[in-house]
Amino acid sequence: xxxxxxxxxxxxxxxxxxxxxxxxxxxxxxxxxxxxxxxxxxxxxxxxxxxxxxxxxxxxxxxxxxxxxxxxxxxxxxxxxxxxxxxxxxxxxxxxxxxxxxxxxxxxxxxxxxxxxxxxxxxxxxxxxxxxxxxxxxxxxxxxxxxxxxxxxxxxxxxxxxxxxxxxxxxxxxxxxxxxxxxxxxxxxxxxxxxxxxxxxxxxxxxxxxxxxxxxxxxxxxxxxxxxxxxxxxxxxxxxxxxxxxxxxxxxxxxxxxxxxxxxxxxxxxxxxxxxxxxxxxxxxxxxxxxxxxxxxxxxxxxxxxxxxxxxxxxxxxxxxxxxxxxxxxxxxxxxxxxxxxxxxxxxxxxxxxxxxxxxxxxxxxxxxxxxxxxxxxxxxxxxxxxxxxxxxxxxx
Amino acid sequence: xxxxxxxxxxxxxxxxxxxxxxxxxxxxxxxxxxxxxxxxxxxxxxxxxxxxxxxxxxxxxxxxxxxxxxxxxxxxxxxxxxxxxxxxxxxxxxxxxxxxxxxxxxxxxxxxxxxxxxxxxxxxxxxxxxxxxxxxxxxxxxxxxxxxxxxxxxxxxxxxxxxxxxxxxxxxxxxxxxxxxxxxxxxxxxxxxxxxxxxxxxxxxxxxxxxxxxxxxxxxxxxxxxxxxxxxxxxxxxxxxxxxxxxxxxxxxxxxxxxxxxxxxxxxxxxxxxxxxxxxxxxxxxxxxxxxxxxxxxxxxxxxxxxxxxxxxxxxxxxxxxxxxxxxxxxxxxxxxxxxxxxxxxxxxxxxxxxxxxxxxxxxxxxxxxxxxxxxxxxxxxxxxxxxxxxxxxxxx
Numbered sequence: 001x002x003x004x005x006x007x008x009x010x011x012x013x014x015x016x017x018x019x020x021x022x023x024x025x026x027x028x029x030x031x032x033x034x035x036x037x038x039x040x041x042x043x044x045x046x047x048x049x050x051x052x053x054x055x056x057x058x059x060x061x062x063x064x065x066x067x068x069x070x071x072x073x074x075x076x077x078x079x080x081x082x083x084x085x086x087x088x089x090x091x092x093x094x095x096x097x098x099x100x101x102x103x104x105x106x107x108x109x110x111x112x113x114x115x116x117x118x119x120x121x122x123x124x125x126x127x128x129x130x131x132x133x134x135x136x137x138x139x140x141x142x143x144x145x146x147x148x149x150x151x152x153x154x155x156x157x158x159x160x161x162x163x164x165x166x167x168x169x170x171x172x173x174x175x176x177x178x179x180x181x182x183x184x185x186x187x188x189x190x191x192x193x194x195x196x197x198x199x200x201x202x203x204x205x206x207x208x209x210x211x212x213x214x215x216x217x218x219x220x221x222x223x224x225x226x227x228x229x230x231x232x233x234x235x236x237x238x239x240x241x242x243x244x245x246x247x248x249x250x251x252x253x254x255x256x257x258x259x260x261x262x263x264x265x266x267x268x269x270x271x272x273x274x275x276x277x278x279x280x281x282x283x284x285x286x287x288x289x290x291x292x293x294x295x296x297x298x299x300x301x302x303x304x305x306x307x308x309x310x311x312x313x314x315x316x317x318x319x320x321x322x323x324x325x326x327x328x329x330x331x332x333x334x335x336x337x338x339x340x341x342x343x344x345x346x347x348x349x350x351x352x353x354x355x356x357x358x359x360x361x362x363x364x365x366x367x368x369x370x371x372x373x374x375x376x377x378x379x380x381x382x383x384x385x386x387x388x389x390x391x392x393x394x395x396x397x
Numbered sequence: 398x399x400x401x402x403x404x405x406x407x408x409x410x411x412x413x414x415x416x417x418x419x420x421x422x423x424x425x426x427x428x429x430x431x432x433x434x435x436x437x438x439x440x441x442x443x444x445x446x447x448x449x450x451x452x453x454x455x456x457x458x459x460x461x462x463x464x465x466x467x468x469x470x471x472x473x474x475x476x477x478x479x480x481x482x483x484x485x486x487x488x489x490x491x492x493x494x495x496x497x498x499x500x501x502x503x504x505x506x507x508x509x510x511x512x513x514x515x516x517x518x519x520x521x522x523x524x525x526x527x528x529x530x531x532x533x534x535x536x537x538x539x540x541x542x543x544x545x546x547x548x549x550x551x552x553x554x555x556x557x558x559x560x561x562x563x564x565x566x567x568x569x570x571x572x573x574x575x576x577x578x579x580x581x582x583x584x585x586x587x588x589x590x591x592x593x594x595x596x597x598x599x600x601x602x603x604x605x606x607x608x609x610x611x612x613x614x615x616x617x618x619x620x621x622x623x624x625x626x627x628x629x630x631x632x633x634x635x636x637x638x639x640x641x642x643x644x645x646x647x648x649x650x651x652x653x654x655x656x657x658x659x660x661x662x663x664x665x666x667x668x669x670x671x672x673x674x675x676x677x678x679x680x681x682x683x684x685x686x687x688x689x690x691x692x693x694x695x696x697x698x699x700x701x702x703x704x705x706x707x708x709x710x711x712x713x714x715x716x717x718x719x720x721x722x723x724x725x726x727x728x729x730x731x732x733x734x735x736x737x738x739x740x741x742x743x744x745x746x747x748x749x750x751x752x753x754x755x756x757x758x759x760x761x762x763x764x765x766x767x768x769x770x771x772x773x774x775x776x777x778x779x780x781x782x783x784x785x786x787x788x789x790x791x792x793x794x
Contacts, residue, residue, distance in 0.1 A: 031509075063739060063778045084739050087779030106739055106778070108683035108694045111757065112428075129685050135757070162687040163741045286505035288526050290559040297505045303773060307700075311742050342460060342481050342503055344560045345708050360508065360532070376700060378775045381460045381503070382484030 010328025013319045015235035016367045017041040019391055020279040022321045025365065032283030032363055033300035033386035037370055039073045040392035041277035046077040049232070049269055052247030059103050061230050061270030062088050064371040069390045070274055071095055082268045086113035089120060103227065105189060105268060107148045107164045108132060115139040124225075126189060128166040130177055137181035145178050146187030146225055147171055149212065151205040156193025156231055157312065164191070171212045175221050187225030187262065188212060195271060196231035199241050199249040205229075206253035214259040226258070227266040234275035236368050237317040243272065271371035278370030280305065280318075280386055284362045285340060294335045296354065298364060301339015301346040303380035305373040306366075309348040317349075319367035324355035331356045337364075341381035407725025410716045412632035413764045414438040416788055417676040419718045422762065429680030429760055430697035430783035434767055436470045437789035438674035443474040446629070446666055449644030456500045458627050458667030459485050461768040466787045467671055468492055479665045483510035486517060500624065502586065502665060504545045504561045505529060512536040521622075523586060525563040527574055534578035542575050543584030543622055544568055546609065548602040553590020553628055554709065562587070568609045572618050584622030584659065585609060592668060593628035596638050596646040602626075603650035611656040623655070624663040631672035633765050634714040640669065668768035675767030677702065677715075677783055681759045682737060691732045693751065695761060698736015698743040700777035702770040703763075706745040714746075716764035721752035728753045734761075738778035 012021060019038045028036070049058060059082040060074045066088060071081070075097060083089045084106040089099060099121040104114075107128040114125065118140035125136050128148040136143055150165025166174060175185045188209045192201040209226055216223065228250065233240035254261065286297030302309055308316040321327050332353040339346035354364075377385035409418060416435045425433070446455060456479040457471045463485060468478070469492060478494060480486045481503040486496060496518040501511075504525040511522065515537035522533050525545040533540055547562025563571060572582045585606045589598040606623055613620065625647065630637035651658065683694030699706055705713040718724050729750045736743035751761075774782035 066779070083779065085737065085779035087776065087781060089779075091779070106737075108685065108737075110680070110682040110696055110737065131683065131685060131757070135683075162690070163692070163735055163744065164739070283507070285507040286528065286532075288505065288528060293559070295560070299507055303704075338560055340482065340503075340505075340507065342561070347560065360528070376775050376777055378773050379484065380773055382463070382480065382482035382486075382488070384484060 008326050008329060009321065012321070013235070013367065015276045016279070016319060017277060022323060022327070022365050025279065025281060026323060026363075028389070030387060030389060032281050033298075033304065034389050035278055035280050035305070035369060035374060035386040036389040036391060037067070037070065037274070037278040038392045039069060039277070039390055042070055042073050042274055043077050043392075045273045045277060046074055046079055049243055049273065050078065052243040053250060053267065056228065056250070056265045056267050058273075059266055059268050060273060061268045062091070063375060064270035065274045065373070065375055066091055067374070067388055068095055071097075074273065086110075086116050089117055089122060093120060103266065103268070105148070105227070109135065111135050111139050118143060124186060127174070128164055130174065133174065133178050133181055133183065137183055142182055142184065144184040144186035144224075146189050146227060147174060149188060149190045149208060151190040151192060151208055152201065153191065153193030153196075153231075155196055155198040155201045157195035157197070168208055168212050172215055172219055175216060176219065185216075185221050185223060187223050187227055187264070189227035189229050191229040192231040194231055195233045195240070197233065197240060199246050201231070202228065202246060202250050203253045203257070206250065207257040210257040210259060217259060222260070223262050225264040225266055226254075226262045227268065230268040230270050232267070232269045232272035234271045234368055234371060237319055275368045275371035278373075280366040280369035280373060282364045282366065284358060284360050284364060287359050294333050296335045296337045296358065297340060298337060299340050299383065300386055301341055301383070302348055303339065303341060303343070303346055303378050304383055304385045305377040306339070306348045307376035308372050310345060315350065318369060320352065320354070321365040321367070322355060322358055323363040324358050327355055340383045343381070405723055405726060406718065409718070410632070410764065412673045413676070413716060414674060417764075419720060419724070419762050422676065422678060423720060423760075425786070427784060427786060429678050430701065431786050432675055432677050432702065432766060432771060432783040433786040433788060434464070434467065434671070434675040435789045436466060436674070436787055439467055439470050439671055440474050440789075442670045442674060443471055443476055446640055446670065447475065449640040450647060450664065453625065453647070453662045453664050455670075456663055456665050457670060458665045459488070460772060461667035462671045462770075462772055463488055464771070464785055465492055468494075471670065483507075483513050486514050486519060490517060500663065500665070502545070502624070506532065508532050508536050515540060521583060524571070525561055527571065530571065530575050530578055530580065534580055539579055539581065541581040541583035541621075543586050543624060544571055546585060546587045546605060548587040548589060548605055549598065550588065550590030550593070550628075552593055552595040552598045554592035554594070565605055565609050569612055569616055572613060573616065582613075582618050582620060584620050584624055584661070586624035586626050588626040589628040591628055592630045592637070594630065594637060596643050598628070599625065599643060599647050600650045600654070603647065604654040607654040607656060614656060619657070620659050622661040622663055623651075623659045624665065627665040627667050629664070629666045629669035631668045631765055631768060633672075634716055672765045672768035677763040677766035677770060679761045679763065681755060681757050681761065684756050691730050693732045693734045693755065694737060695734060696737050696780065697783055698738055698780070699745055700736065700738060700740070700743055700775050701780055701782045702774040703736070703745045704773035705769050707742060712747065715766060717749065717751070718762040718764070719752060719755055720760040721755050724752055737780045740778070
């Protein structure tokens with residue numbers, strides 16, 4: 001049966017770029033592990049985002065994948081950038097990006113990073129407390145400041161809990177202080193949480209922002225920016241709202257729920273733009289039976305790039321294919337899939353259905369692997385992170 | 398009161414090297430974050446380990462901290478090394494170590510790593526399955542093989558679950574296969590689990606190994622090595638058995654529970670040798686109140702080296718000091734301590750008591766930070782890992 005299936009396999013999920021189909025990757029003469037990104041797919045994702053959210057400027061949240069090739073592609077497509085640190089700004093500067101076009105949206109920043117970003121020409125800083133305003137006023141005098149509001153993020157895969165965000169009722173006092181400190185009241189922002197699963201979360205957050213904007217008007221404060229933050233989802237194995245639906249919701253909410261439309265409507269997509277554009281190829285280095293269960297050992301684990309699989313008790317599912325002929329059509333077994341290190345915590349998938357014959361030397365292809373993979377990677381146990389590869393014409397190496 | 402307390406602070410825990418006392422670190426003119434290791438303290442830990450376990454050869458588990466300065470210090474002190482990958486072996490080769498002195502104890506290895514290690518002169522490989530024996534026989538013919546036994550690791554902080562280890566009843570069949578494949582039956586090993594809290598775990602494991610050795614004798618197989626594995630604890634905030642107590646237990650168990658004494662008794666200490674010899678200095682970059690709780694933001698987080706704080710639901714406690722005068726004597730508050738990134742998962746400590754006045758610009762010193770910190774570190778969110786610094790005469794930079 002296997003011979004008859006050579007070259008056949010179950011259809012790829014819609015999120016998987018045809019350019020990264022397993023049979024096309026198999027001819028890449030690079031040892032596993034590698035992470036291959038289709039830069040054209042990244043460019044298409046940005047185009048689609050822009051079409052779905054007309055009038056919204058995309059500031060790519062580069063924390064999710066700061067590969068220069070991706071930054072270059074997104075910049076060429078018209079995106080700007082959001083940074084979490086001075087280190088990220090320095091990467092952008094090396095690429096020739098203008099710091100004046102960059103948002104610094106980490107609400108709590110090292111004073112030295114604020115000063116150096118200001119010296120480089122960055123002029124917009126987020127904040128969520130009086131302390132941060134004092135820091136900004138001291139190290140970036142006269143800068144524009146935008147307030148991070150605490151919103152309900154319970155619909156996301158990674159709620160941000162209470163780490164960030166001011167309460168809406170604190171906004172007026174905070175902007176009054178900002179003015180007193182010589183800062184420029186500039187905007188509002190929020191974060192519905194990473195990989196947000198419902199469009200309603202944006203409507204609620206925009207409604208909240210509208211009420212804050214109205215309150216500020218009473219103080220004579222008219223803001224220049226509403227930043228919708230991140231959380232725009234990518235497709236993995238579960239359904240997520242298409243960006244067009246989010247766009248429809250956001251446009252309606254902006255039209256209906258704001259007392260005025262700020263001059264700049266910003267958003268900080270990260271995962272949404274890059275996750276689906278990349279495939280991680282992991283080599284099978286061992287197959288064992290442990291206490292009656294099938295275990296598969298890969299040459300890339302949680303600490304080489306699959307961190308998100310161990311951050312949540314519920315795990316993290318990637319669409320999976322393999323080099324086994326007829327993948328998805330041949331008989332399967334379920335496997336515990338673990339990394340190459342000696343750590344037991346380095347175990348990524350439980351109960352994953354894979355071809356029953358998969359074995360050492362085969363390759364597992366994880367789709368939607370472009371976000372929050374290499375950015376978390378270390379060389380734990382001496383195993384290097386996946387090698388970054390790029391295909392596509394949009395500025396590839 | 399503060400002025401009168403300048404220079405005073407609560408006594409350091411016994412595990413904290415005097416050379417790394419906070420008042421001595423404050424004169425180091427290096428920006429935070431940094432990880433400073435006293436190489437003399439590393440050398441002393443190895444000496445004490447050797448004295449407590451006479452006749453036991455230490456093979457340092459370099460996965461826990463592969464800094465060349467530490468490897469050099471331990472090698473000068475008479476230790477050899479245990480590697481988890483070819484990448485680690487390459488680091489040792491660059492330092493001039495002889496691969497023939499190195500143990501390769503990761504039970505599931507990439508075939509290409511086996512072949513390259515064998516070509517470099519490494520001749521001892523662990524295994525725990527028929528599949529791994531076939532791999533070794535194919536890529537490192539004639540090599541010596543030692544069997545990883547599954548033992549009870551429930552007394553450790555990081556039990557290794559079922560990822561590794563053969564059942565004792567499988568040993569005879571496995572060594573029979575090893576001989577049939579032309580391999581040299583060489584030894585037994587086990588792992589009681591990282592940071593093991595009870596000496597009884599070693600006695601139980603050695604007793605189990607003794608029963609396996611006796612069974613193998615019936616097949617005419619007499620092994621050359623018993624490798625006690627790792628798990629030797631370091632002091633953090635909870636009490637752990639001193640190495641002398643572990644040594645007493647191990648010596649008694651070896652004398653009483655083995656049918657014969659193999660020529661080589663090995664051990665793979667990692668954390669035990671290096672954790673207490675280093676202090677991590679983290680700068681305070683923010684202090685906020687969130688929903689009535691005090692939050693402290695540091696310039697190093699879970700993804701820059703404090704991974705172990707988020708691996709276990711119970712967290713991980715380091716002994717903590719700060720640059721606040723009179724630390725431990727002045728009034729305290731409890732804090733949620735979080736990292737510099739935008740991730741909420743990047744939160745390291747909950748309910749940590751710290752001086753009430755601690756604020757931006759102060760430094761938090763985490764003791765016993767020499768193990769499993771930099772080895773897990775990435776530059777997530779653009780924040781670099783702590784800079785490695787070394788003091789002491791034993792081969793420092």
